[in-house]
Amino acid sequence: MLRLTHPDQLPEPLRQRGTVVTIGTFDGLHRGHRALLGRVTALAAERDLASVALTFHPHPLEVLHPERCPEMIVSTGQRLDLLESVGLDVAVAQQFTVELAQQSPREFVEGTYVRDLGARAVVVGRDSRFGRGNVGTVDILRELGEELGFETVVLDDVGDEAVERWSSTAVRAALARGEVDEAARQLGRLHALRGTVVHGEHRGRELGFPTANLSADTEGLVPADGVYAGWLVRCDLPAGAADARLPAAVSVGTNPTFDGQRRTVEAHVLDRSDLDLYGEPVSIELVERLRGMERFDGVPALVEQMALDVQRAREALA
Structure with a gap:
């Protein structure tokens, strides 16, 4: 897996070939994350594209609202190792800044997804938000994709009958109680x-x-x-x-x-x-x-x- 620190570092041959991209904090890389990333790698294989995950460090809340930032389940290095384990071609661990947070949804999509990463498809969860003030929604992403030439693939939440959904918040809560077996069930490892x-x-x-x-x-x-x-x-x-x-x-x-x-x-x-x-x-x-x-x-x-x-x-x- 190619590890990058900024989307504009993607090699030109991969950009020209085109990519399937997803974005997220991916803290802990729990089973819900794995389902989403599995869709990314499968879609990339079907279309002969490169599979890419874009993540950030530090956590966006640490920059924007440090008082609300949760403890991280894994370090950035652990997160990259876990991303590699799911079979991705590229992982981008971009430094999160106030300037990046101020980009409008269009600026972010045009600059990061289209210009830097050559996205042909973007895979997101149903509650995905992006852009300044988190005003970017799945509907906005879909509209931009139709205009700029990429498909938006939306996945529902993933869980089982015993939990509402797999989530990093639930993993943190289990670890805080010492329930490492419950954390493992949610993480899938x-x-x-x-x-x-x-x-x-x-x-x-x-x-x-x-x-x-x-x-x-x-x-x-x-x-x-x-x-x-x-x-x-x-x-x-x-x-x-x-x-x-x-x-x-x-x-x-x-x-x-x-x-x-x-x-x-x-x-x-x-x-x-x-x-x-x-x-x-x-x-x-x-x-x-x-x-x-x-x-x-x-x-x-x-x-x-x-x-x-x-x-x-x-x-x-x-």
């Missing part, structure tokens, strides 16, 4: 945190449960404090390689038994004490919340609970 393994307090090793601590700049929305069953994925190893994906018990929180103040994410790889992961980029995929974070009356009680956590994690991952 396990929610993951990504970072570099750094040195921590080394208490886990002293207690017999060595942990891989993620750096403070961890990517991905950290769920509610607690202990989780999950998988530690070593990003530098090829998928399927030995020790590339390891079962783990994951702790999220401040270590209240030791009066900790800093919130950390650390993973204990089950049944392994021979690993040296310091400095490695890893991804932690969360499967199930085992319990909330607790303060214990002394180290022996904590160690006893950690042993139970490891057993429950082993059972959950089996």
Whole structure:
């Protein structure tokens, strides 16, 4: 997948060939997003066009209304990796600015979709809005498409009988409750945190449960404090390689038994004490919340609970 930082960087051969384009924040790339992107790639294949997703960073609300901006489920880097996983030809992660927000619907469509991206079809959700003040609607997009030479393809919301619709808002709410299994159901995959393994307090090793601590700049929305069953994925190893994906018990929180103040994410790889992961980029995929974070009356009680956590994690991952 070709990764660009502005629509005008699209290579001329692709622009001349023509594209099927969609636009969105795509935070988390949940199952609704995947359905829309699947329509983009399928339509592009049918018409021998290039498939393109246009997204923005930072989130538009962070620029226009920072007090209303939600926490992001994934980082921009994670989002691009997820976009690549659905089979797109091109992803454009454009910097969102006040100047861009001030473009009228016509200015945006003529400049971005037609001139820069050579759109032959634009795929959007039914509630899609664009242009200054979000005044651009699906009907306006369709009218502009008829005038400027592209088709507007509108998809209905996607969900199932158990939810009103797949949405990033619902995923954030599930993670805030620690319900990583519900988040995974909406995402269509396990929610993951990504970072570099750094040195921590080394208490886990002293207690017999060595942990891989993620750096403070961890990517991905950290769920509610607690202990989780999950998988530690070593990003530098090829998928399927030995020790590339390891079962783990994951702790999220401040270590209240030791009066900790800093919130950390650390993973204990089950049944392994021979690993040296310091400095490695890893991804932690969360499967199930085992319990909330607790303060214990002394180290022996904590160690006893950690042993139970490891057993429950082993059972959950089996």
